[in-house]
Amino acid sequence: MTRQLALLGSAVCLALSAGAAGAVDLPTRKAGLWEMKMVRTGGPMPEMTMQHCTDETTDKDMNTSVGPAAKQACSKQDIQKTATGYVSDSVCGAAGVTVTSHSEIIGDFSSAYTVKTTSHVEGGSSGARDTSATIEAKWLGACKADQKPGDIIMPGGMKMNVKDMEKLKGLIPKLQK
Template identity: 70%
Template sequence: MTRRPIVFCASLLALAMSAAAAAHAVDLPVRKAGLWEMKMLRSGGPMPEMTMQHCTDETIDKEMNNNVSPMAKQICTKQDIQKTATGYVSDSVCNVAGATTTSHAEITGDFNTAYTVKSTAHIQGGVAGAAGHDATTTIEAKWLGPCKADQKPGDIVMPGGFKMNVKDAAKLKDLLPK
């Protein structure tokens, strides 16, 4: 595995940890089982726009929340999620690889056909450097239908065909700089 997929996967894991860990204060709805397309748009960072697909079911969604949160408790000093009239709002402060990320996310949608996560983050230290920088990420997710015949719940297919299963994501923490 090259450094770029490792950094990307680590970034996805950190994003998932901040949202999933906070979900224990207020449980987020479980997504409809099947294949979800997630389009990630970023500004203020080196990652280009990308679209990935995630095959999921109720068990995987719950496992993602439960398995990620213990790690998030170790790296996040703040994890807060609140139900709002239009969805959810999440605020977190996490430290990964010497970088502190303070983020705010607004989550809207029905989790059956589509949902959107709009987040803003301030990253200080680490690769961002002492001055830090701000980044905005929007994830637009839509349900495509049943998973493909060669997919199992937890499979994520990223740009370029790189495929992994979220159950293997725990192995990524060993690849993160200490």
């Protein structure tokens, strides 16, 4: 169950990052299959690599559907364009945990991009801690024949679709109990 929560949390985190970034009209990613490698330090999550099949509509839908949830959970969410990409600063909270984050996003969104995030976490069972995460994404080509836009293939082969995030919103409070 802990591993499932960690994987679910990663997927939600990725979606929230995409939703937050969409507020400043980041370019949509090139349609097709993206490999996303996430490396975290300062927390219990291991390195993981997942694949995400996307198209222009799915990227825009992710931004639209996640944006309101992020606005509700975040007291600060500033994103600015820079000479090399984008910078984001946010303060978000849920269930007694506050996360203050700084992210730098660089890349062209058609072949590769990188998101580097540093966070300070307050509250929860672990108390205060600092974490960092890097997401390295690269375009692999067309989605596979058995994939549809929105599919995320997690480590171990578990498949979920970001279009089902509305269903997951109701599941998260149940999993926290």
